[in-house]
Amino acid sequence: DTAVSQTPKYLVTQMGNDKSIKCEQNLGHDTMYWYKQDSKKFLKIMFSYNNKELIINETVPNRFSPKSPDKAHLNLHINSLELGDSAVYFCASSQSSGPFTGELFFGEGSRLTVL
Amino acid sequence: DAKTTQPTSMDCAEGRAANLPCNHSTISGNEYVYWYRQIHSQGPQYIIHGLKNNETNEMASLIITEDRKSSTLILPHATLRDTAVYYCIVRVYNQGGKLIFGQGTELSVKP
Helix, strand or coil: CCCEEEECCEEEECCCCCEEEEEEECCCCCEEEEEEECCCCCEEEEEEEECCEEEEECCCCCCEEEEEEECCEEEEEECCCCHHHCEEEEEEEECCCCCCCCCCEECCCEEEEEC | CCCCECCCEEEEECCCCEEEEEECCCCCCCCEEEEEEECCCCCCEEEEEECCCCEECCCCEEEECCCCCEEEEEECCCCHHHCEEEEEEEECHHHCCCCCCCCCEEEEEEC
């Protein structure tokens, strides 16, 4: 069983479209994250949710809207896609969000290509 | 910005120990050093973390200098499957799961 699973794994779309990436974790963790890895391979945090509540929002454009229907799911919806949104998006989870969060478990990534 | 600096790349012979250095000269007293790795096209994988003392687990050992300004990750018997980008991360104490990744060290294990 995959601990953190993301769908789709690959997504190719046109500029201006709206798309969603889904993430689910079966580890019973309270906290989930979205990280973005750009073409230069830098990994950067975008959002973090703890028990469905937004706790980290790293100055991401409003076109990106995370949604957490329950603590096992964190979806990422992107409106009006731009070329610069092309990247690999990683979902992750951890037991908690406090100072002793412990390790993060990452999904396999969703590669988004905007044409 | 990442608080760590690492060499861009390193090579290691299969079966030998791989020693990956990391400088974190501005680390605060309550900040942990974490190591993750990313094997090509996969999600980052946790390896080990420490505060002051040296740590060992089934994957690696972490040696932290007494002044905590640098550390070394040791893979005791590197295999070809250890070829990956290794990230040294200083974990901000009060920001939970926020990991600030630097560029990492690309380790190539060669036969």
